[in-house]
Amino acid sequence: MTYLAKPKLHSADAPRNALGYTRRDYEGAISTLCAGCGHDSISASIVQACFDLDIEPHKVAKLSGIGCSSKTPDYFLGNSHGFNSVHGRMPSVLTGAALANRNLLYLGVSGDGDSASIGIGQFAHAMRRGVNMTYIVENNGVYGLTKGQFSATADKGSKSKKGVINSDSPIDLAMLALQLGATYVARSFSGDKEQLVPLIKGALRHGGPAFIDVISPCVTFNNHAGSTKSYDYVREHNAAVNRLDVILPKAQIEASYPPGSLRRVVQHDGSILHLRKVGVDYDPSDRIGAMNHLQERQALGEIVTGLLYVDSSGQDMHTHLNTVEKSLNQLGDAYLCPGSKALEALNAMLR
Amino acid sequence: MSTPAIQHCNDFVIKFANVNGSGSASANELFARAIIRMGVPVAPRNIFPSNIQGLPTWYEVRVTEAGWLGARGGCDMMVAMNPQTWDRDIAAIEPGGYLFYDSTKPLPPSKFRDDITVLGIPLTAMCNEEYEDARQRQLFKNIMYVGALIALLDMEFAAAEQLIVDRYRGKDQLIKANVNALRLGYDYAKQHLPCPIGLRVKRADAVGDRIMIDGNSACGLGAVFGGATVAGWYPITPSTSVIEAFSSYCRKFRTDPDNGRARYAIVQAEDELASIGMVIGAGWNGARAFTATSGPGISLMQEFFGLAYFAEIPAVIVDVQRGSPSTGMPTRTQQSDLLSCAYASHGDTRHVLLFPEDAYECFSLTAQAFDLAERLQTPVFVLSDLDMGMNEQLCAPFNWDDSRRYDRGKLMTYDELEAGKDFGRYLDVDGDGIPYRTIPGTHPTKGAYFTRGTTRNPYAKYSEIGTDYVYNMERLRRKFNTAKDLVPAPILKKAEQPTHVGVIYYGSTAHAMAEAGAKLAADGIHVDTLRVRAFPFSDEVMEFIAERDAVFVVEQNESAQLRTLLINEGEIDPKKLVRVLHYDGSPITARFIAGKIADALTDRKISPIGQPQRKVAS
Numbered sequence: 001m002t003y004l005a006k007p008k009l010h011s012a013d014a015p016r017n018a019l020g021y022t023r024r025d026y027e028g029a030i031s032t033l034c035a036g037c038g039h040d041s042i043s044a045s046i047v048q049a050c051f052d053l054d055i056e057p058h059k060v061a062k063l064s065g066i067g068c069s070s071k072t073p074d075y076f077l078g079n080s081h082g083f084n085s086v087h088g089r090m091p092s093v094l095t096g097a098a099l100a101n102r103n104l105l106y107l108g109v110s111g112d113g114d115s116a117s118i119g120i121g122q123f124a125h126a127m128r129r130g131v132n133m134t135y136i137v138e139n140n141g142v143y144g145l146t147k148g149q150f151s152a153t154a155d156k157g158s159k160s161k162k163g164v165i166n167s168d169s170p171i172d173l174a175m176l177a178l179q180l181g182a183t184y185v186a187r188s189f190s191g192d193k194e195q196l197v198p199l200i201k202g203a204l205r206h207g208g209p210a211f212i213d214v215i216s217p218c219v220t221f222n223n224h225a226g227s228t229k230s231y232d233y234v235r236e237h238n239a240a241v242n243r244l245d246v247i248l249p250k251a252q253i254e255a256s257y258p259p260g261s262l263r264r265v266v267q268h269d270g271s272i273l274h275l276r277k278v279g280v281d282y283d284p285s286d287r288i289g290a291m292n293h294l295q296e297r298q299a300l301g302e303i304v305t306g307l308l309y310v311d312s313s314g315q316d317m318h319t320h321l322n323t324v325e326k327s328l329n330q331l332g333d334a335y336l337c338p339g340s341k342a343l344e345a346l347n348a349m350l351r
Numbered sequence: 352m353s354t355p356a357i358q359h360c361n362d363f364v365i366k367f368a369n370v371n372g373s374g375s376a377s378a379n380e381l382f383a384r385a386i387i388r389m390g391v392p393v394a395p396r397n398i399f400p401s402n403i404q405g406l407p408t409w410y411e412v413r414v415t416e417a418g419w420l421g422a423r424g425g426c427d428m429m430v431a432m433n434p435q436t437w438d439r440d441i442a443a444i445e446p447g448g449y450l451f452y453d454s455t456k457p458l459p460p461s462k463f464r465d466d467i468t469v470l471g472i473p474l475t476a477m478c479n480e481e482y483e484d485a486r487q488r489q490l491f492k493n494i495m496y497v498g499a500l501i502a503l504l505d506m507e508f509a510a511a512e513q514l515i516v517d518r519y520r521g522k523d524q525l526i527k528a529n530v531n532a533l534r535l536g537y538d539y540a541k542q543h544l545p546c547p548i549g550l551r552v553k554r555a556d557a558v559g560d561r562i563m564i565d566g567n568s569a570c571g572l573g574a575v576f577g578g579a580t581v582a583g584w585y586p587i588t589p590s591t592s593v594i595e596a597f598s599s600y601c602r603k604f605r606t607d608p609d610n611g612r613a614r615y616a617i618v619q620a621e622d623e624l625a626s627i628g629m630v631i632g633a634g635w636n637g638a639r640a641f642t643a644t645s646g647p648g649i650s651l652m653q654e655f656f657g658l659a660y661f662a663e664i665p666a667v668i669v670d671v672q673r674g675s676p677s678t679g680m681p682t683r684t685q686q687s688d689l690l691s692c693a694y695a696s697h698g699d700t701r702h703v704l705l706f707p708e709d710a711y712e713c714f715s716l717t718a719q720a721f722d723l724a725e726r727l728q729t730p731v732f733v734l735s736d737l738d739m740g741m742n743e744q745l746c747a748p749f750n751w752d753d754s755r756r757y758d759r760g761k762l763m764t765y766d767e768l769e770a771g772k773d774f775g776r777y778l779d780v781d782g783d784g785i786p787y788r789t790i791p792g793t794h795p796t797k798g799a800y801f802t803r804g805t806t807r808n809p810y811a812k813y814s815e816i817g818t819d820y821v822y823n824m825e826r827l828r829r830k831f832n833t834a835k836d837l838v839p840a841p842i843l844k845k846a847e848q849p850t851h852v853g854v855i856y857y858g859s860t861a862h863a864m865a866e867a868g869a870k871l872a873a874d875g876i877h878v879d880t881l882r883v884r885a886f887p888f889s890d891e892v893m894e895f896i897a898e899r900d901a902v903f904v905v906e907q908n909e910s911a912q913l914r915t916l917l918i919n920e921g922e923i924d925p926k927k928l929v930r931v932l933h934y935d936g937s938p939i940t941a942r943f944i945a946g947k948i949a950d951a952l953t954d955r956k957i958s959p960i961g962q963p964q965r966k967v968a969s
Contacts, residue, residue, distance in 0.1 A: 058799060061636065061791045074801055074813070081791035083635060084803040085628070086654050092583070092625035096632025096640060097791070099581045099616040104636075104792055122628070125621040317618075324612045328580040329637035329790065333757050335614055336578040336639075338604040340751040346572070347748040350562035351387075 018054040026050050026057060028078040032071070036223075038190035038216030038231075039069055039138045043076045045193055046107070046136075049200040050077065053248070055105065061097055062107045065090040065119060068145055069111030069138035069216075077107075088119025091126035091135075095317070098131050101327040102318045105204060106133035113143050116152035116171045123173070127180035127209050132316035134203040134210045135182075137173055138190070140218035141229040148221035159226025172298065174308060177211040178291050183314030184210035185290070187305045189234050190217070198244040199307060205246060207268030208314035215303060228301075239297055241279035241306040247272040267312045275307060284310050354466035357427050357447040358549040361391050361416035361557075365500075365550070366426035368433045368440045369493075372404030374486075375432065378493030379410040380743070381518075382500060385511040386414055387563060387745070390555045394420040394862070396742045396938065401588070401681040407436045416557050420709075420744060421863030422938040428550055430496060437462065449548055451496065451503070470544055472499050477535060491532035498536025505547035507554065508537055562748050566739040567643075569710040570669050571596025572749070573717030574641055575604055578757045579667070581640035582617045583629030585648065588681045589737040590671035593643035623648040627655040627666070634665040635802060637790035639721045639757075641667035646675040646688045649695065656730055657696025658804045660827075663777070663786065665724035665760070668692075669717060669733045671740040674936045683936025684737035686858055687908035692732045693886055693916055699824060701831050703731045703838060704886040708861035709739060711746040716839065716884075725760040727834055728788060736907070738938040739859040761787040768797040776800040776811035777823060784830030831887055838885035841892055844868070846877035852952065853895055854931075856905040857883045857913060859938065864905060866941035867948070876949060878903070886916065893921045896928070901955065903948055905931040907939050929955075 014022040026047040031040050050057065057079035064070035066087035073082045085093045094108045108126075115123045115137050126135065141154040148161050152171045159165055177185045184206040188196040196214065203210035215234050217223045223230045228237075242263075249270030263275040263284070275284060283289055290309045297304045324331075357363070369375035376397075383395040394413040400406035413423050428449040431440045444450060446466045452458075454471025463469050474495055478488040501508055512530055519525040540546055570593045574582070584594045598617050605614040620626035626642045633640035644652070649670055659666050672688045674680025692704055703723060705716045717733050724731040761781075763774050768789070774797065777786050786809075789798035800811035806823060808814045846868075856864045861882055868880055881895045896902050896917070904914040911930045918925050931947045933939040 056795060058792055058795045063632075079796055079799050081789070081799050082801040083632075084801065084805070085631075086658055086804060089624060089628045089655070092620065092628025093632035093635070095618065095625075096581060096583060096629035096634070097636040098632075099583075099618065099629065100633040100636035100638030100640070101792065121621055122625055125625065129618070318616075321616050321618075322612050323616050324607055324610075324614050328614070328616060329633075331580065331614055333578065336580065336605070336757075337576055337751070340753050342604060343576075343749045343751050347560075347562050350564050350748075351560075 017051055019056060021051065023047060023051045025079070026077055028073070028075045031075045033068060034220050036219040037068070038140060038218070039072050040075070041190040041193065042136065042138055042196070042214055042216055043072050045196045045200055047076045048193070048197045049204060052197070053201055053204060053246075055204065060105045060107055062109065063090050063094045063097065064109040065111070065114040067111040067114050067143070068218075069109055070114060072138065073107070073109050088114050088117065089122055090114070091119065091122035091131070094133055095126055095129065095131050098133065098317065100329045102132070102323065103327050106131070108133050108135040110135065110137050112137060112139040112141060112151040112153040112173070116173055120152075120171070124176065124180050127177050127182045127211065130181065130183075130315060130317045130320060131209055132207060132318070134200065134206070134212070136200070136212045136214060138216040139173070139213055139229070140216050140222050141227070142218050142222040144218050144221055155228040158228045159224075161221050161224055172294065174211065174213040175291060175294050177213075178287055178294075178309055181209070182211045182309075183208040183311040184307075185309040186211070186307045187213045187215070187303070189215045189238055189303070189305060191231055191235065192238070192305070195240065195243065195305060198246055201246040202244055202267075202273050202307065202310075205267050205269055205271040206310070206312070208316045234303055237301055237303050239279070239302040239304050241282040241293070241304055241308065242284065243276040243278060244307050245274040245276070247274060265310055265312050273307070273310065278306065284308060287311075354447045356468050356549045357445065357449070359427065360551045360553050361414055361555060363427040363550045364411060364413045364423050364425060365428040365430065366412075366443070367410040367430040368436050369408050369410065370433050370435070371400055371402055371406050371408040373493070374490045375408075375493045376410070378497050379412070381494070381511060381514055382497045383412045383743075384514055384563070385501070385506060386412070386552055387558055388510040388514060389507055389552055390558050391416055391552055392418050392420070392557050392561075392745055394422070394744065396422060396738070398937070399682050407433050414552060416555050418557060419862070419866040419941065421866055422940045424940045424942050430500070432496070449550065451500070453492075468548065470503065470548070472496070472536070472539055472544070477539065481535065491528070494529055494532035495536035498533035499540035499544075501533070502537045502540035502546045503544060503548050505551045505553070508533070558745065560748050561745045563743050563745050564710045565592070565741055565743045566707070566710045566713040566735050567592040567671060567741060568596040569713035569749075570643065570717045570733065570735060570740070571598075572600050573714040574667070574721075575600045576714070576751060577718035577721035578639045579641050579721060580615050581630065581633035581638045582615075582642065583620050583626040583633070583640070584617070584642050585620050585623045585626045585644070587623075587645045587648050589673050589741045590643040590645045590648070590669065592741065593669050593671065623651040624655065627652040627668070630666045631655055631659050631664050634659070634724070639665070639667075639725070641669065641721070643669040643671065645671050645673050646691070647678065649688055649691055653696045656702065657698060657700055659730045660696065660700045660702065661804055662802050663728040663788070664802070665728055666730040667717070667720045667724050667733065668730060669735060672734060672736040680936045682737070684859070684938055685907050685934060685936065686734070686736055686860070687912065687934070688734065689908070689912035689916060692734060701887070703727060703729060703834050705731065705733045705839065706857040706884050707733065707735055707739065708858060708882065709746045710744055711749065713739065714749050719839070722758040723834070723837060726758050726837060727785060727830060728760060729830070734858060736859050761785055763787045763789045763793070763798055765794050768794045774798050775809040777807060777826070778809040779826045779829065783833040784826045784828070785833060786826075835887045835889050838887065838889070840889055841884055841895070842882040843891070843895065844880045844882075846879050847872060848877040850877040850879055851900040852878045853899040853902040854878050854880045854905060854948065855883055855892070855895070855902055855913070855917070856880070860905055860907060863939045863941045863944055867944035870941055870945040871948060874949065876952060878948065883913070888917065888920055892917070893923070896921065896923055901929055902927060903929045903931050903951070905939070905944055907933050909934045
């Protein structure tokens with residue numbers, strides 16, 4: 001959220017995607033977050049994912065709540081409409097936007113304070129409602145803008161910068177998303193772009209509620225010994241269950257991947273998720289298995305990352321509502337107003 | 352009986368005392384509609400508890416050939432079908448009135464009054480004899496008493512019979528059974544009671560082309576005609592039926608005939624916060640969106656109202672007001688959300704409010720609200736109330752001008768952006784305070800902006816600079832002033848004789864006020880009246896006050912909220928505005944208004960121009 005303009009100059013040799021856009025065309029304003037903030041790495045990953053997928057920036061609507069994480073949509077996709085709403089209530093605003101126009105891509109960005117505390121209700125209901133969106137939580141376990149209070153995702157026993165020990169149990173948003181009916185659930189680490197970018201790409205291609213919990217250390221208030229969301233802790237305890245590649249329908253190059261170690265998942269738009277197994281016997285199509293795995297590993301102090309669950313047959317809110325293909329905000333008067341004749345008939349029935 | 356029995360034709364009040372959940376509602380409505388079919392206007396009202404079954408409920412039908420549709424107060428005939436409220440119901444009958452009751456179990460004389468006519472029919476016994484099924488015994492008992500009333504009030508049996516045929520068209524067994532019950536009650540009364548009594552219904556021609564519908568259904572229909580495609584809502588009495596009606600009319604009018612798919616989306620949200628959030632998201636994204644709620648919902652939505660106001664996003668909110676504060680009286684009526692809507696949310700917010708007077712305006716003003724919301728890019732509140740929202744009422748037939756086109760407001764198009772037109776989301780290009788907006792997805796490289804609740808400069812860039820904030824606030828004030836010319840104008844009704852006394856009122860008070868005006872005039876008290884239809888107040892409202900010595904402000908709340916708003920916005924001397932307040936949860940009556948105004952004029956020694964000074968009360 002800055003008023004500083006980003007320099008527009010860029011190299012003429014910069015790589016261009018199929019739309020002719022360079023990576024710079026997917027950037028936004030200069031970040032005002034602290035240097036080294038994990039959130040900026042997530043913004044960079046979103047930029048990379050959208051560039052790689054040849055997404056038209058203006059066909060994306062990016063929405064957020066309030067907090068450091070919710071500032072970030074200003075820092076990527078400068079040609080997209082953005083909406084910084086109120087604390088914890090992004091999901092309902094995004095739901096409304098998605099109802100109005102089903103033909104845009106919806107990217108919801110939230111934080112652990114935003115989604116796990118004040119907004120947990122809206123988070124839960126957006127998941128169960130099946131809103132077609134990519135919902136990213138930039139999870140640092142701490143309230144940054146109000147200077148260092150624990151959030152609801154902070155682990156019990158973890159230490160704040162001031163040395164206070166957290167006595168409350170944490171909320172695991174990935175676990176909640178699994179339970180509530182999200183059809184694409186992933187967790188990653190802001191410092192692992194190689195893992196995160198494909199996960200975002202997979203989510204953007206998913207035709208239903210996609211949730212990604214990204215551990216994103218706060219360099220100012222939560223990147224110290226004793227924190228379980230610091231860079232060092234996450235690097236040491238990261239337990240990836242798989243690695244992901246997204247293959248677009250127009251450029252299927254399956255032959256380049258060795259068979260046997262892959263799991264192939266076809267998404268609603270024809271794109272293919274290639275899951276390279278890391279964890280032994282991990283099955284991302286088993287919702288209950290994913291929940292069990294998360295709990296078992298969490299008890300060992302591990303942070304399970306990767307694509308935790310995917311159901312490519314999942315339906316979205318518009319399917320449930322049986323709405324017309326054309327976006328509701330594009331319907332003209334003739335499609336909306338029944339007219340005077342209909343009213344006269346109605347009047348007759350009311351006499 | 353020492354008191355003479357009331358003798359009235361086409362001008363009386365009959366009240367039904369029932370038990371909630373006993374299935375009496377449709378029988379009572381059948382009675383009211385049968386009178387309308389005889390060309391006589393009625394004003395029916397439900398008085399019901401915040402409960403599903405078991406507690407007392409009343410249904411009142413004012414038969415009024417003169418067309419006074421407000422509540423009258425009192426009742427000339429009580430149909431006492433609830434032993435639980437017996438004493439209260441007997442006491443409510445006007446001297447000389449009538450009591451109708453189920454005489455299956457004999458009651459001692461002490462249970463009656465000696466100044467009323469008692470009419471007993473052994474309804475339970477008759478039903479037990481006629482029907483085996485317990486539910487049938489209950490339901491047809493209600494139809495039977497309607498049949499008996501038809502005989503007692505000298506009504507046309509055929510009118511009710513035809514209604515049953517119309518209601519159950521295609522279901523012959525139901526028609527037969529209902530008509531049979533109606534006939535049983537009718538015949539019994541004819542044979543055993545002194546038919547007709549002093550209260551009578553005589554065929555007239557006073558209904559005209561009017562229709563009968565409740566205000567909430569009319570709001571739902573208005574939202575369909577107004578082009579609403581998205582509704583986010585959460586159930587709350589008394590607004591729930593607004594969305595139910597919207598849903599029903601959408602299924603009828605907005606289903607794609609080719610594939611059966613919906614040209615609308617309705618989501619029952621998890622709470623009021625989410626419902627208004629959805630409306631704001633949809634409004635931001637270019638759809639016409641609305642919600643319906645009541646006072647507690649308005650309280651919960653406050654933060655979002657501030658966001659929509661400051662970020663300038665169209666939204667329509669139908670607020671069906673009920674008894675407040677807190678949970679208050681959920682099933683009773685009031686006009687007590689005026690201030691909480693006008694200044695909803697923290698900071699210097701001001702919202703556009705519309706005040707329908709009846710079901711017709713529930714339809715027309717709800718439809719208009721969507722144009723206003725998009726033209727002004729702001730939330731617009733339609734302030735109805737329980738009395739108008741949940742009661743069926745006679746009103747003018749709905750009409751629609753097919754040449755009318757939705758006013759989408761200042762939308763910057765792809766072509767305009769492509770042509771290089773300067774786009775500043777919060778730039779006051781036209782001097783009316785209303786900026787231009789773009790809908791997400793409009794143009795690949797131009798017109799995108801960031802919506803936020805924080806201060807920004809005219810180009811939507813985040814700013815904490817004081818002058819940017821002041822520019823924005825002054826522009827919002829300018830926009831609110833622009834709204835004065837766009838909202839519905841007030842309705843002035845001049846007294847038959849010159850007067851320097853005025854009355855201001857709004858909403859559902861209109862019916863009672865019309866009758867009160869006539870009542871006062873008959874007593875030689877002439878008042879000019881002004882029905883306010885919107886906030887911000889147009890200049891006419893302030894001129895009306897300025898041109899009169901005293902202005903009564905009639906409203907249905909305890910703290911005189913409309914008066915406060917007038918004083919605050921018009922910088923009016925409070926002494927000039929006299930409170931007339933009714934807030935016990937029942938609809939205001941003409942008797943109440945006329946009495947209060949007459950008393951106050953006497954106390955203030957104010958007389959109509961050219962008339963002798965009224966006597967001062969001792």
